[in-house]
Structures are given as structure tokens and as C-alpha cells.
Amino acid sequence: MSKFVKSTASKYKFGAHMSTAGGVSNSVVNAHNTGCNSFALFLKSPRKWVSPQYTPEEIEKFKNFVKEYKYDPMTDILPHGQYFINLANPDEEKALKSYDSFIDDLKRCESLGIGLYNLHPGSSLKGDHPTQLKQLATYLNKAIKETEFVTILLENMAGTGNLVGSNLEDLHAVIDLIDDKSRIGVCVDTCHTFAAGYDISTRETFQKFWDDFDKIVGLKYLKAMHLNDSKAPLGANRDLHEKLGEGYLTLKFFHMLATQFDFLQKIPIVLETPQDNDDGYGEEIKLLEWLENIPEDKKLVNDKEFMEKYDTLQKNGAKSRKEQMTKFEAKQKKPKRQAGTDIMSQMKKKAKK
Numbered sequence: 001m002s003k004f005v006k007s008t009a010s011k012y013k014f015g016a017h018m019s020t021a022g023g024v025s026n027s028v029v030n031a032h033n034t035g036c037n038s039f040a041l042f043l044k045s046p047r048k049w050v051s052p053q054y055t056p057e058e059i060e061k062f063k064n065f066v067k068e069y070k071y072d073p074m075t076d077i078l079p080h081g082q083y084f085i086n087l088a089n090p091d092e093e094k095a096l097k098s099y100d101s102f103i104d105d106l107k108r109c110e111s112l113g114i115g116l117y118n119l120h121p122g123s124s125l126k127g128d129h130p131t132q133l134k135q136l137a138t139y140l141n142k143a144i145k146e147t148e149f150v151t152i153l154l155e156n157m158a159g160t161g162n163l164v165g166s167n168l169e170d171l172h173a174v175i176d177l178i179d180d181k182s183r184i185g186v187c188v189d190t191c192h193t194f195a196a197g198y199d200i201s202t203r204e205t206f207q208k209f210w211d212d213f214d215k216i217v218g219l220k221y222l223k224a225m226h227l228n229d230s231k232a233p234l235g236a237n238r239d240l241h242e243k244l245g246e247g248y249l250t251l252k253f254f255h256m257l258a259t260q261f262d263f264l265q266k267i268p269i270v271l272e273t274p275q276d277n278d279d280g281y282g283e284e285i286k287l288l289e290w291l292e293n294i295p296e297d298k299k300l301v302n303d304k305e306f307m308e309k310y311d312t313l314q315k316n317g318a319k320s321r322k323e324q325m326t327k328f329e330a331k332q333k334k335p336k337r338q339a340g341t342d343i344m345s346q347m348k349k350k351a352k353k
Ligand SMILES: [Zn+2]
Pocket: 155, 189, 226, 272
């Protein structure tokens, strides 16, 4: 018996990252039992370069569960690539090793009939950033040619500088170089976006983010979201996921997302919050579906039930938020050697000559 019933009333595809323990097909059963309308999974061990291939029986089991539990494998399932895959690595040998694991992932998707795949776009490390973006695009083009239908989603990142995808311009630069644009897209992670310095916490600023996204990347490339609150404050560049409502985004943000941005209704919105078990995800999905039914025009501050929930969750996360704020402020105080200031001093030197 499943503990959480999958909503047929929700307009959104809320879901979560599911375990594959005991076989990849178990992720589908877990998703069903957690009440997911979409879900993510790892296609193989996230910490090993090579894993055994699926047996034909396991593939059939996966496909049967997908049918039985009514998931559309082309749009509702979003596998997550291994974290160490870095196609932008200037070290050719390492980039090639990454490519092997990456193409193996894509082929696994296609063997299971899955139409989407999420990738951290990697880091240019000590290489020249624009050159490494081109290298990444070259590998993506090659992979698209070597596969049939899976769409690769580049996830936006929380960092700065060398980390590819920490800003919208990087995502545009890579997509621009892709030959078959029907096979490329973006997954926006709410925690990463906020930590990267995009203030998405209010109606106006969240709308502005999507306007910028549309202008720079193109909304048609938005194919999925990762839904996380952020333990770290705005612009801290820390990838620290928090449970919904306990971080700096607060429950108001998730209410806004679930009521005022209709274009998010078609895409998988997948939780990656820190939970001890799948029940935690099941409860968060129900929380989102509850938020969805609180009308947007209702004055939230006058909604006693909402405000009680808001306060409880903020209290739960207070200690973590304070810790991260202290760290962030200490980092701000440290004298920084910024690339910008270096360029300024170099220009001054040149001017003197
Ligand atoms: Zn994510």
C-alpha cells in the first residue's frame, strides 16, 4: 500500500529524486508510493565510473511499472548525471573519460524509453572559459548524433567563474553552439539560482528572472526544474539545498511558484531537498499541492494556517540559516583578489607607460 497517493488534481508535475536500490525499476515503484507526478533517479552509481548494464528483464520491469503507474517516460522522468562528469575539462583525457560515462548514461535513458536527462555542465577549471564552453558543446553535439531521442538538460549552477552555468549567459553560449536544438534544454534549480545571486524571492524579482531567462536563453528551452530551498543567503555561491520553507526562499516563494507561474505546469518539478527517507518527499509534495490551492489573491499574512506553517518551517531552519549567514558575512569581509581589480591595476600600469 502506498502511503502517499499521487494527485490527479494537481496542475503541476511535482516529484522528487528517487532511490534505485535493488534495481532501476524500483525507482518507479518508489515514485508511485511517494505520490510523485514526476521523478528523478541516478542511472548508475553516482560515485563509480563504470557500472554493470541493465538486464533485459530489468528494462522490461521498468517499462511495465512506468505504464502501470502512468508516467510518461518522455516528459515525467528526469535522470541525473553523475556529478564528476565534466565535459568542459581542459584535460583531454579526463574529458574523454567523462564522455564515456555520459554517453553510457544517455544510452541507458534510451534503453528505458526516457526522454530527458539532466547534466551539471561542469567546470572550465584552469582553462579559458569560452574555449571550454565550445569543447562542451562539441561533446554534446557528438552525443546527440550518437543517440536517437533523449534531450539533454543543462542545469544552472550556484557558483561563479569557472563553473559552467552559474549565469544565464553561459547556458545561452552553449545552446547557441548545438546543431540540433530540439535535443537540448535547461533545468533551473531554485537553490542554485538564488545562491548564484539571482534574487527570485518576490513576485517581481521572480518574474524578472524569467524575463531575463527568456531574453538570454529562451523560455522554450526550460524543460524541468529542481525545487529546493537554500540554506545559504542570496549570492553566497554555496550549493546547499534546504527543505522547503526552512531556507532563505521561504514558504512564500513556493506558494508563489505553485500559483502564479502557469508555464511551469507542464514540466517536471523535482525535489532534491535533504530528507532522511522518501516519506519526507511525500510530505513535501503534499505541501506543494496544498499551497497550490491557496489562492494567490488571498492575503497570505491573514491566512492563519499558512502563517503557522510558514513560522514553523522558518523556525526549523533558523540555526542553519544563521550559520550560513555568519560564514557569508565573514567571506564578504575578507579582502578579495578579484579578477576585476586585477584588470583595473593592470590597466593603470599600462596607462602609466
Ligand atoms: Zn539540482
